[in-house]
Amino acid sequence: MSKSNLPPTQFELEISDDLKTEEMTLSMGPQHPSTHGVLQVILKTDGEIIKSAEPVIGYLHRCFEKHAENVTYHQVIPYTDRLDYIASMNNNLGYAIGLERMMNLEVNERAEYLRVIVAELNRIASHLIALGTYGLDIGAFTPFLYVFRDRELILDLFEELCGARLLYNYIWVGGVAYDAPQGWIDKVKEFTDYFEPKIKEYNDILTFNKIFIERTANVGVIPPEVGINYGVSGPSLRGSGVNFDLRKDAPYSIYDRFDFDVCIGKGEMGTVGDTWDRYWVRVAEMFESVKIIRQACDAIPEGDAKETVPRNIKVPPGDYYMATETPRGELGYYIISDGGKNPNRVKVRSPAYSNLSVLPAIAPGVMIADLVAIIGSLDIVLGEIDR
Amino acid sequence: MTAQEIYDTLKKKFPDTVLEFNSEALQPFIKLDAEKQFYELCQFLRDDEAMDFDFLRCLSGVDYGEPLGAVYHLFSMKHRHEIVLKIEVAREGGKIPSVADLWRTADWHEREIFDLYGITFTNHPNLKRILLPDDWEGHPLRKDYVTPEYYNGIPILHPDTKGKTNE
DSSP: OOSOOSOOOSOOOOOOTTOOOOOEEEEEOSSOGGGSSSOEEEEEEETTEEEEEEEEOOTTOOOHHHHHHTSOTTTHHHHHHTTSTTSHHHHHHHHHHHHHHHHTOOOOHHHHHHHHHHHHHHHHHHHHHHHHHHHHHHTOOHHHHHHHHHHHHHHHHHHHHHSOSSOOOOEETTEESSOOOTTHHHHHHHHHHHHHHHHHHHIIIIITOHHHHHHHTTSSOOOHHHHHHTTOOTHHHHTTTOOOOHHHHSOOTTGGGSOOOOOOOOOSSSSTTSHHHHHHHHHHHHHHHHHHHHHHHHHOOOSOTTTTOOSSOOOOSEEEEEEEEETTEEEEEEEEEOSSSSOSEEEEEOHHHHHHTTHHHHOTTSBHHHHHHHHHHHTOOHHHHHO | OOHHHHHHHHHHHOTTTEEEEEOSSSSOEEEEOTTSSHHHHHHHHHHOTTTOOOEEEEEEEEEOSSSEEEEEEEEOTTTOOEEEEEEEEOSSSOEEEOOTTTSTTHHHHHHHHHHHHOOEEETOTTOOOSSSOTTOOSOTTSTTOOOOSEETTEEOSOGGGTTOTTO
16 A cells, blocks of 8 residues: 555564575465464565465455345344354344334334343453453463353343344344243343352453463554544454443433443553553453442343234334444444335444454564454454355 | 435535435435536545545445436545435446446445446446355346356255246
């Protein structure tokens, strides 16, 4: 890119002229275990040091957007589950709210509270996977077992609520698919009481482990202006110290009623915006999610959660861009309606897609082993990148 | 800044580029002409102190039936205001100046639109397919796209839906 006026990438290779070196092209993935799915990265390396990294995506492409044009508005929801398959509740939520705003539809209070509870539970489940697999990438196996033990409890709660453990199809336009069964809210409260002390356990075993800090601090620094320019969002951007959380900045659903903090990276172990900061933001966000869930469980009113679910969805012609904060960042649905039964266009602005696009900018100059740490810290899900 | 103020400023500075403003829509948008100073307008939006649109949230391709189009959702981290830009181009041989060096996130989004809609972005550093294989034929998100029966000898359509996909 010749006419760019952005700052150059942070690491410049210094190689003296008389040294004879040879560049090697290395293909990492698409079956590499630390690429979190089917991501291929073409690396040009100088010994152990990366000179350039080019992600190759599309191995999981199913053309969600074409499918969405051929089914009715309601039938799109199960497809959204399959975008970011470890945070499906959050995917449902953005699409449903987008349509409700186009239709100017009020949603039942109880349904709103249930939505926030399941979205935040799902955020915790997703961050737990991010933590566990990140430890696995770095070489720590044990934390993976700990987080899956606790994630299991969240999946059990979801199973009781809607019958599914991974792809829920739970949040519908105008409300939710099922009201909470009797005693479910108490079980969620019990879970939060159980879960909060467990976060300290992860911190003891992984977060403040000396080897882990040595592997992650000062690695893969994303300067805030570079992150913003590359469209990075969510914990990956907040790790760079940018205070940007759509739950606070553009509140949707009933997020404006809850008291919680936006967690940002402060560079406690190294530089602001390194991989440890991004990791730490996720740990801190689990505390905040627990706070939100507690408040929602205390305030949830009685009522019929399916009261406002319309039988037929009629969307007036127009377009709307709805952005929500998922565990990975800003998930946007750009929906165009022509007044018919099917959406005319559903574009998904996938957070992991933009987060991954920053890789070529921060990879040059790092070791191959550190690239694994960087990819893990971006917490990508290929189902969402390829759509 | 409100959308109205942004429109007034742009209209004054780039009278030829700005075609139309719609404030009735749920999210107000400005229609632009891709052939006249579009890149300069984007540069102004990014660099001007009062505008300071540093975050390109979303860049979507659209098939409007006859023309194709692109929609830009811009956001400013500092001023927390936003604006929507819309462009229409011809179906065959449509060209839009690339903004990939203003907002680097546009790099992948423009490649995606090129891949799925076949709109060319001039001055793009690396315009090639991103989601589909390099030897794929056609642009699937166009409304008149006909799914091929075979890709390199591999059957694509399910036997039940063969020939029925475009009913």
